[in-house]
Amino acid sequence: MTSQDAGLPCELFRFEGAGNVVALRVDSLAPQDGRVIEASGTIEIGCGDPSAGNGVRGALPTLVSDDDLDAWRGVLDALDLGQDVAWREDQKAIEVHVRWEHDDMLVVTVRDRMGLLTDVTTAVPVSDEWFDEAYARLERVYELFERR
Template sequence: MTSQDAGLPSELFRFEGDGNVVVLRIDSLDRRPDGTASQARGTIEIDCGDVAAGRGVRGVQPTFVGDVDLDAWREALDALDLGQDVAWRESLRAPEVHVRWEDDDALIVTVRDRMGLLTDVTTAVPVSDEWFEEAYDRLDRVYELFEGR
């Protein structure tokens, strides 16, 4: 690990609550000669419901994240913050993340795998103003990793 990768692993997003977790964890970066990242490798990790009781799901979906994905995630966060539903990486060769408002304090998050197992996992999570602050902080930390700081 180089000093530029000292912030790894890092999370791009985390939806969590009521025993449900959906997180995109960045594990490694592919660097250009100037030290900036061309893309990141990571996983979308899902742990929802009670797997032992047969009423849940747990899984890990490998993925890549490019700088264009970071910009798209910022736009998605901005739209969510305005009360709009969003689809991140829709119709791309990557797992999609759809987020819609259930009410004023809950989000419905769906991870859609159109390329691998052709499955969707949907869960509800609470959301607050603090969640948005943390979400923007996570995004800023990943931007810094991409910039090689």
């Protein structure tokens, strides 16, 4: 299966608003024994205005496993219930921590403990439509992994 045939690239998640973005793009699949168990991706981070000296832009390569997809579903479910949550915490991977700030704002922290040893935190607005889109993104990636 080629990346183009598989509908790649696509996003597993996207937090965006007020000039800030944190997104994970799935770029390529790694089939094993006829089944995809891992994908290569990139976490895009954009906060503030780097040209004005008060922001950051960057991309972090990462791998996404089939277990990560199930864990991401748990993150979405917890957020939908109003809970703060972390994805891939204390694993050998880039972590994403999300907490509620008021009823319509999420604070997202990307924590790279293995590579840059850096945390980047930004706030983004969230709505009911965001949840619909987030679950739809997850379903598209599940389809790439050929499982539900």
